[in-house]
Amino acid sequence: xxxxxxxxxxxxxxxxxxxxPDPDATAPxxxxxxxxxxxxxxxxxxxxxxxxxxxxxxxxxxxxxxADLAHISTQAVTNIIDELMADDLLLDMGRKQTMRGLPPxxxxxxxxxxxxxxxxxxxxxxxxxxxxxxxxxxxxxRLALPDMTATVVMDLIGTVVTRLRGAFRAQLxxxxxxxxxxxxxxxxxxxxxxxxxxxxxxxxxxxxxRRCGVPVTVDxxxxxxxxxELLFGQGRSVSQFCMLYFGxxxxxxxxxxxxxxxxxxxNAGEIGHIVVAPGGLPCQCGQLGCxxxxxxxxxxxxxxxxxxxxxxxxxxxxxHADRNPALLAxxxxxxxxxSWMIGLLENIFDPQTVILGGKMPQPLLDDLIAxxxxxxSVANRKGRALPRVQRGxxxxxxxxxxxxxxxxxxxxxxxxxxxxxxxxx
Numbered sequence: 001x002x003x004x005x006x007x008x009x010x011x012x013x014x015x016x017x018x019x020x021p022d023p024d025a026t027a028p029x030x031x032x033x034x035x036x037x038x039x040x041x042x043x044x045x046x047x048x049x050x051x052x053x054x055x056x057x058x059x060x061x062x063x064x065x066x067a068d069l070a071h072i073s074t075q076a077v078t079n080i081i082d083e084l085m086a087d088d089l090l091l092d093m094g095r096k097q098t099m100r101g102l103p104p105x106x107x108x109x110x111x112x113x114x115x116x117x118x119x120x121x122x123x124x125x126x127x128x129x130x131x132x133x134x135x136x137x138x139x140x141x142r143l144a145l146p147d148m149t150a151t152v153v154m155d156l157i158g159t160v161v162t163r164l165r166g167a168f169r170a171q172l173x174x175x176x177x178x179x180x181x182x183x184x185x186x187x188x189x190x191x192x193x194x195x196x197x198x199x200x201x202x203x204x205x206x207x208x209x210r211r212c213g214v215p216v217t218v219d220x221x222x223x224x225x226x227x228x229e230l231l232f233g234q235g236r237s238v239s240q241f242c243m244l245y246f247g248x249x250x251x252x253x254x255x256x257x258x259x260x261x262x263x264x265x266x267n268a269g270e271i272g273h274i275v276v277a278p279g280g281l282p283c284q285c286g287q288l289g290c291x292x293x294x295x296x297x298x299x300x301x302x303x304x305x306x307x308x309x310x311x312x313x314x315x316x317x318x319x320h321a322d323r324n325p326a327l328l329a330x331x332x333x334x335x336x337x338x339s340w341m342i343g344l345l346e347n348i349f350d351p352q353t354v355i356l357g358g359k360m361p362q363p364l365l366d367d368l369i370a371x372x373x374x375x376x377s378v379a380n381r382k383g384r385a386l387p388r389v390q391r392g393x394x395x396x397x398x399x400x401x402x403x404x405x406x407x408x409x410x411x412x413x414x415x416x417x418x419x420x421x422x423x424x425x
Contacts, residue, residue, distance in 0.1 A: 049414040062105060064104060088110060111133050114133045119176070121179040138168065176407050223253040234392055251269055274291050331364070351379075374389070
């Protein structure tokens with residue numbers, strides 16, 4: 001069956017306000033741990049990543065400062081900077097005044113040197129976000145998806161890429177696509193409120209890469225949201241955290257030493273079908289008492305529908321402001337299950353903090369956090385610098401931001417296993 005690519009008339013666009021974050025927000029909140037470069041005979045690509053990541057974190061630097069911080073020879077840094085300037089990825093910021101001698105030329109990331117496009121595929125909607133190389137959101141829109149079949153959605157993504165690509169002069173570095181997991185798991189994939197029909201066996205990355213001619217990265221929404229929070233939110237000040245992402249269901253993305261933990265098959269963090277209430281509410285996966293049945297937007301929607309309310313975001317905000325008894329009762333019953341899960345995650349991952357975010361309205365998240373009574377875990381340590389649980393800063397578009405960040409993350413971020421000097425093969 002042939003599908004006609006949806007036009008903008010058949011897929012109404014809801015614009016998302018593009019914004020350049022204030023300098024304090026985009027500047028690194030910490031020096032972080034700087035990846036080491038590799039000198040001659042090692043990896044040129046790795047060294048490029050080290051230089052780009054260092055400039056992204058630290059702001060403008062001179063060649064000697066880059067060489068010292070990245071443990072790369074000054075000559076190697078000179079060669080890399082020349083290449084990055086030729087690729088339009090760096091800006092010459094002029095000479096920085098010093099007390100004596102010739103001031104060094106400062107180099108910085110060129111925000112207009114490249115863009116990425118991120119897509120979040122959710123039940124009933126497609127969110128698209130454009131990021132520039134400086135991590136600034138340059139455009140965004142949300143489109144209704146009345147038809148969720150793979151062919152229709154892929155055609156729509158291709159159409160949006162063509163349109164957005166034409167709106168920017170910068171090179172398109174890559175595309176990120178995120179959707180609910182888990183992927184290709186018997187009994188779990190394709191069940192429950194996050195179900196995407198007709199998607200099993202679809203090689204999204206290969207199909208879109210052939211169509212658009214750029215690398216395509218595919219991940220689940222919770223992992224992407226964690227990357228978004230790492231680069232643009234609370235994660236700028238921490239290197240190890242767990243993020244609980246509330247979409248229709250609930251998932252978890254873990255950041256370990258500034259890197260997303262994906263697992264062998266990309267399904268790490270699928271907590272929605274962990275049983276938190278043995279013998280409890282039936283789940284479409286066949287189990288009883290799964291977390292997703294108690295702590296998710298779908299669970300909240302079910303509770304409010306039973307009370308005669310059709311809950312959209314505006315309605316939830318209004319009901320919360322009015323202290324609606326049914327909504328408060330749902331928060332009261334969800335908090336103990338979420339508390340138990342957070343304690344479990346603390347014992348498994350030993351994170352600096354646990355971040356809650358996603359589609360759930362922020363006032364509800366704040367109220368849910370206030371109700372938590374987390375059991376004793378390894379997080380009960382003296383001198384904590386951060387709260388055990390906090391709300392994320394990237395809002396409902398965290399997964400889409402993360403999707404757009406994934407190509408940058410893959411293209412310019414050094415991998416930790418590559419950071420130490422190792423003998424050349």
